[in-house]
Amino acid sequence: TFAAVSVDPVARVKFAESIVEMINEYDLDGVDIDWEYPNDYDEMKAFVLMMKEIYTRVKANNPKHIVTCAILLGAIDRFTLRESGQYMDYINMMSYEMHSHVKTTHHVALYPSSKGGTIFAVSTSVSSIMNNKIPASKIIVGAGFFGRQYLNSKGIGTTADYQESAPSYATIRREYLDKQTNTLKRYWDDECKVPYIYDSETGLFITYDDPQSIGCKVDYVVSKKLGGLMCWQTGQDNVRQRQSSPPVRSLPRGHARGFEGLDFRRREHHHQRFRHSHGCMGPGLPLRHQR
Numbered sequence: 001t002f003a004a005v006s007v008d009p010v011a012r013v014k015f016a017e018s019i020v021e022m023i024n025e026y027d028l029d030g031v032d033i034d035w036e037y038p039n040d041y042d043e044m045k046a047f048v049l050m051m052k053e054i055y056t057r058v059k060a061n062n063p064k065h066i067v068t069c070a071i072l073l074g075a076i077d078r079f080t081l082r083e084s085g086q087y088m089d090y091i092n093m094m095s096y097e098m099h100s101h102v103k104t105t106h107h108v109a110l111y112p113s114s115k116g117g118t119i120f121a122v123s124t125s126v127s128s129i130m131n132n133k134i135p136a137s138k139i140i141v142g143a144g145f146f147g148r149q150y151l152n153s154k155g156i157g158t159t160a161d162y163q164e165s166a167p168s169y170a171t172i173r174r175e176y177l178d179k180q181t182n183t184l185k186r187y188w189d190d191e192c193k194v195p196y197i198y199d200s201e202t203g204l205f206i207t208y209d210d211p212q213s214i215g216c217k218v219d220y221v222v223s224k225k226l227g228g229l230m231c232w233q234t235g236q237d238n239v240r241q242r243q244s245s246p247p248v249r250s251l252p253r254g255h256a257r258g259f260e261g262l263d264f265r266r267r268e269h270h271h272q273r274f275r276h277s278h279g280c281m282g283p284g285l286p287l288r289h290q291r
Helices: 002-006 009-026 041-061 073-079 081-087 122-130 169-175 211-223
Strands: 030-033 066-072 090-094 139-144 148-151 161-163 184-189 194-199 205-207 228-232 274-277 280-283
Touching: 002 009, 002 041, 009 030, 009 041, 030 041, 041 066, 041 073, 041 081, 066 073, 066 081, 073 081, 073 122, 090 122, 090 228, 122 139, 122 211, 139 211, 194 211, 211 228
Parallel strands: 030 066, 066 090, 090 139, 139 228
Antiparallel strands: 148 161, 148 205, 184 194, 194 205, 228 280, 274 280
């Protein structure tokens, strides 16, 4: 486990060396560290040392290779970013699953809700990360290609029965968006900039990302000069119904820059290509470095 490796100096070196070996063997761009979060003070200190070891050895092997880290937004303080941030080229915000298990809330909200409809939001989490002296250019916002759902909901902010299932966008499109009725409809929360599905008869509530909400995230990334956008995960896209508005493929032309370079080609920004990170896709790095 990360905890066991991070606290052992010998294991840290061996782990970092194995990362470099794997990068070289498979011609990768770098490594993404996805430790959900260190649990205590000792692990927090060890996390910094582990990231330093990994970063130093990866860069010594090839300065063009990158080291990134996936950050759980409910545990930002656990990553000691003021110290560890210097050993990360990018921080991948896991800005999904930001919901409550008790009340009806959005899991991919861009902005916080005044109606109790959010626990965390992208905008407030970006601020929290930047308060740890992390430059905006290192921050990658995450989009979710899956939903979370509740039963017996009375609407946003109300108590409900949380369901463990996480339907993919393809499923949401096929089973709900394409089968709307007088009671089951798609709605838009303009305050949080996210859609949701609600059935007023059964109390079903589904929170998810779609082309419109991802477009809003793209605009936010551009306006704040952040590092880019990634997603979890492309396998949940609507790949079998290409004509039916999957999150990436159906982005309006003005928003397509979100997954085709964020319009950075015209903005002379350094992120111009797709990147795979944390099992995700977003703008940033090429699939393989151009040597």
